[in-house]
Amino acid sequence: MKPQATFEATPPLDDAFIERLKAILPGAVITDSGQLESYLIEERGLFTSTARVVIVPDCAETLAKAVRLCAEHRVPMVPQGGNTGLVGGAVANQGEVVVSMRRMRAVRNIDPVNFTATVEAGCILADLQNAADAESCLFPLSLGAEGSCTVGGNIASNAGGMGVLRYGNMRELTLGLEVVLPDGRIWNGMRPLYKDNSGYSLKNLFVGSEGTLGFVTAAVVKLFPKPRHVQTAFCALPSVEAALELLSLARRNSGDAVTAFELMSEFSLEIVCRHTDRDSPLSEPAPWFAMIELSSSRPQDNLQEIFQSTLEEAFKAELILDAVIASSLEQGHKLRQLRESTPEAQKRAGGSIKHDVSVPVSSIPVFIERASAAVAEYMPGIHFCVFGHVGDGNVHYNLTQPDDMTKEAFLAHWGAVNDIVHPLAMSLGGSISAEHGIGLLKVSEIKGYRSPEEQGLLCEIKQAVDPDNLMNPGKMI
Structure with a gap:
């Protein structure tokens, strides 16, 4: 069946809390239904946000004030960058506050000697690419949504895209971070260093964490010489x-x-x-x-x-x-x-069931062959819209409805098709989420593919950093 949001029962936000939030963040709290609309849209239309409050801080210190108040009142928070995610990671319910980074969009510095850029979390990816280009440098992350997705969102989801084969994904491109922690403290890890062996790699806790451990507000990222x-x-x-x-x-x-x-x-x-x-x-x-x-x-x-x-x-x-x-x-x-x-073409072609899987590069042919045979047997006439970043093993194994089937009837098979495709990817040493993340879409399913040790470690880290489960609850873990 078509995925649905499974929010925990959270009561609506108290009006007194909302007024206090407005008092400490003048001009940075949105409650008007018309203004809220763009923050509640989910890219694939699989989930519906029902949040009543969005905050748009202009700096880490402002966000920290809001986080401290939310922590005091045990109000959960959901981060949002360009709202282009594909797994429902930025979806919020009526008892949660959406934290949008749209006002924190500056490229603070381009260093063509160190080949680094310092940017705020709400910086549009294309703006960073253009700023680097102006200094004869390259920021190599390249996505279809680069005109609207943000660097903070790319970090939270450990974005990949077309250049991973040569340059690595966002984890490899990130040198340092500034993060607002669940209790409102600010961790300043903005070190523009390629080598730093002075302790645990804290930045890697937050890269790919989908905002479940803290909210990234700024970053130092790698640049490269501009291709000639x-x-x-x-x-x-x-x-x-x-x-x-x-x-x-x-x-x-x-x-x-x-x-x-x-x-x-x-x-x-x-x-x-x-x-x-x-x-x-x-x-x-x-x-x-x-x-x-x-x-x-x-x-x-x-x-x-x-x-x-x-x-x-x-x-x-x-x-x-x-x-x-x-x-x-x-x-x-x-x-x-x-x-x-x-x-975009697949959207217009009808209903689609999508899989963002990865397998070892050498296993791609056998994965596609076996998956296609099994899916075709399950649903004759289905169309195989298969594409992806084959150089790094990431296959977008997407399926489009048969010509004689309605979109609604097709999407009712979502779970059954997942049960064909995902176990096969895992059996080949792969993953059911190569670059899109877990969010709400895969949070229940992923538990069946993690070992008890892996699931336990993830939960222990979450409990240690965010014991009250206020940072993007219900996602990924």
Whole structure:
């Protein structure tokens, strides 16, 4: 069945508490129903927020005042960045306060010598990318929602995206944090250090914690030299196995200069061309497609020559059926958009059941083959909208309703399809959440896949840091 929110029974917020909150945070408390609306929307429409209060602090000190008051009154708090999450992690009920970081959006500093940026949690990802670019640097995190998602949200969810193969996910990109703790204290861990072996790695408690241990208010993140040369191609492939062989070939031949390697099923490209203004650059259909990108920051580089010779070698080995190489950065961007447009196209194509799984890269073909066979047997006529960041093992194993089935009837099979796909991913040494997180969507299911020791340690950490369970309760743990 379609996932539903399972909020704990929390009474509505007391009017006296709300008035006290307004008194200590003048101009930073929203209670008007019209103004609240944008904070209550959930990206996939799976859950409904019923919060009556949103606070929009302008600094960590202001947020700390609110957290101390909430702690005093045992009022739970739910953090929210750009509200683009896909697992219901920013959904709040009537007894909880939404904490929005929208006013804390500054890029405080770009350091092109240390290759670091200091930003506030509400900074839009694209703004950070542009600020780094202006200093001939690169912040490599790249997501479809980068025009609206925030750095704080990226940290809370340990965001991945297209560049993980080369640069790592948000955990690897984060050097230091400023965090408001559950009792209102502020931990200042804003160290711009690549090496710091002076104790437990506290920052890693908060990266990927979905705001369940504290609220990130600022961060120091890694930058890289801006690429001077970029080569992009869109290739038709005979199989998933060919995709992995092509990836391995490109990594070896280029000295590991592969920045992105994105896989798309035939149905994925078909709906992109049908439901967006994108057109396929290739004349014939194929079972699979890959968008591959290489980049280099060296002033003089033979990247184009390496790329072309790699593709020629792949053609001879029958790994590629057809390919187009971008002749400019603009054309390369359009090739990337074919892959980036897939989630939006799937929305328009009908009901969808989505899986954000990861398996070892070498296990991707067997996962897709076995999952597809089992799902097709369970529901004949289902469409396989499979795509993802194959270079790091992250497969968005998405499914679109059969042509003869209504959206509502299809979504009623959500749990049953999960029970086919998720155990298979786990049996191959994988995960049921590669980059989207747990939130409300997977919080009940994930417990069945954690060992007692792992679940116990997670609960012990939560209890030690947030004993009153006020920070984003009901999520992840």
